[in-house]
Amino acid sequence: MSDARLPVKRTAKLFIGGVFPRSESGLTYEVVAHDGRPLAHAAQASRKDLREAVVAARGAQPKWASMTAYNRGQILYRVAELMEGRRAQFEAELSDAGASDPARGVNAAIDRWVWYAGWADKIAQVSGATNPVADPYFNFTLPEPTGVVGIVAPGEQPLLGLVSRVAPAIVSGNTAVVVASERSPLPAVSLAEVMATSDVPGGVVNILTGVTAELVPWLAGHMDVNAIDVTGVPADLLTEAEELAAENVKRVHRGPDVDPFSDAAQSPYEITALTEFKTVWHPIGA
């Protein structure tokens, strides 16, 4: 009987530098559905895994930032295309995580990629400036990626919440080290698989699953991370994270506290929160 066929289960792994390693620690933790069903064992990333992810993100950053904005926009759009093709998988995972309307969550996540994809070649026009200085210089200000961004994705909304943090971070040319939802990491693992098969270069997005309370201090204190998005940092860890962020003057950003499905959950200010503004004085003379 065909019903007797045993399905092949996926091993949920980390995503670092475009490949899928297990945690070097050899540790995993059990992921269960909202109703308590066991779903999988996710990799429990160690401090060394996190450091490897930062190395991968740093290595990928200059090239990602130097691609044309048009190109980055198309690559983000392609992530949306590939998610659409895998929507059944994402819906099933959101359903396991307890979503009341999984299709709505997947729709919103895909649309969020499309929305931010379109900003790639517009953010400099909207947030940059030419400045009428009182000397003979052409003076202009442009947003530039801040570099490597650590992202602690919200524990709730394991797909839309994640995409809402990652897309605005990378569209400007940052690379990211992402801590997935601890309770529901599987949509993040699937997103990693989408990344791997889209045209997002390896190392641009690195996804760690594991224990948030362990990973946050390592990420916040890492000296080669330029900024940290603390949207998913639990309240009792926030002070420590901000203290650790001081050591290399990390930018600390928290996303808007709004309904993730609302229009207010996406904005170009989420992009510029993770950019630097560079001002150039170029001489004018005959």
Added chain:
Amino acid sequence: MSEAIETPSATWEYAPAPESTDIVRLDDRYGLFIGGEFVEPISGRWFETIDPATEEPLAEVAEAGAEDVALAVEAAREASAPWQALPGSERAKYVYRIARQLQERAREFAVLESMNGGKPIRESRDVDLPLAAAHFFYYAGWADKLEYAFPARSPRPIGVAGQIIPWNFPMLMAAWKLAPALATGNTVVLKPAETTPLTALLLAHVIREAELPPGVVNIVTGAGATGAALVGADVDKIAFTGSTEVGKAIRRATAGSGKRLTLELGGKAANIVFEDAPLDQAVEGVVNGIFFNQGHVCCAGSRLLVQEPVFDVLLAKLKDRLQTLRVGDPLDKNTDIGAINSRAQLEKISELVDSGVAEGAEIYQPKCALPERGFWFRPTLFTGVSQSHRVAREEIFGPVLSILTFRTPEEAVEKANNTPYGLSAGIWSEKGSRILWMADRLRAGVVWANTFNRFDPTSPFGGYKESGFGREGGLHGLEPYLELDGGTR
């Protein structure tokens, strides 16, 4: 410290051309400016502020304790609602008034700035004061136009801002802090630097004459403890300009508090001279880059990167130029390099310069007589510097230039970016395409091409990496003082 090296050069005699100090009328002692009045400090403590060029006391200034700071914050809090309720067009006119009064009284401010801080009168008169007035004038005009600056947002003031400023540009930094804060509808508690409080206190008089509602601007004088009290007080935002070390401490102190924060910290800027640069112009730019304001400049061009083919000729020109720099009386209109701001800073500079000699770099200082009293340091060049030397890595905040070389533009970029700082950079080249290629790759918030240390109220300023975050100046200088509906921070 090693002996100055003698080089032959013409010595020109200048007659002294001192600026008169008659225009400045100092009180014996200055209280705290809280709620529109000068008040005695609850702390009961006072400290002396001096002229670093003579070490003579100028006045006594109140030292604000935690209770005094709390009182100032309370005054700012009380003034907040009515100030926010004013139409932007009315707030604008108050800020315009400040700008106009600064223009009217510019000479008085400039002389006092040079007396209390040691900077040459030529700079305080031609740079600090005009820029400070221009900054108020620029931001005044934003007060009733904020909704045009942030698409799809309704900007609101944050509330009460605590602002802590350094001693290197006392008036200009006060302007950079106050102008955008007031234009955006915030009230302020400003803490001037310990060694240079006097122009801020004179500014308090201007603020009173401009009839700003009491409590909108409060000024508390003191040292680090006063600043720490302000950071810990019931303010909604902290804006700090100063050292990276203190900036990090403030970041730690505000962790978890929800207070908004902007930091403008240290730097170790590369000034990069290509072989095709206009060399005479570059020499002037290099000199201005590091010796402007005795090198007490966070964005100072303290690392000179010279392309190898022009190293010898540039160094010779630079040494010649150093011989003509006049070190001495800040109030003399011919002075190029004034007094070091404080004894503590002089000791810090000396220690770092000694480390450069000890680590094997070659020192060059022109021969010039220094006054007997006061704090002075000769303009100093280091050659034979490697990237690992402390003089190439650490912010010296004095008239000390470390010179390194490079061969290719790629190498220049790599060396320039090889620092935890990222405030500014300079490029000297006649090739426009190279300027923009370099500007794109330098990890610094301000990139000057064929100029250096140039500022404008319309031009955003601020750092990458450990030079801090947030921008001051221009449209981008508004955001640190606003809440944008939608919850972004």
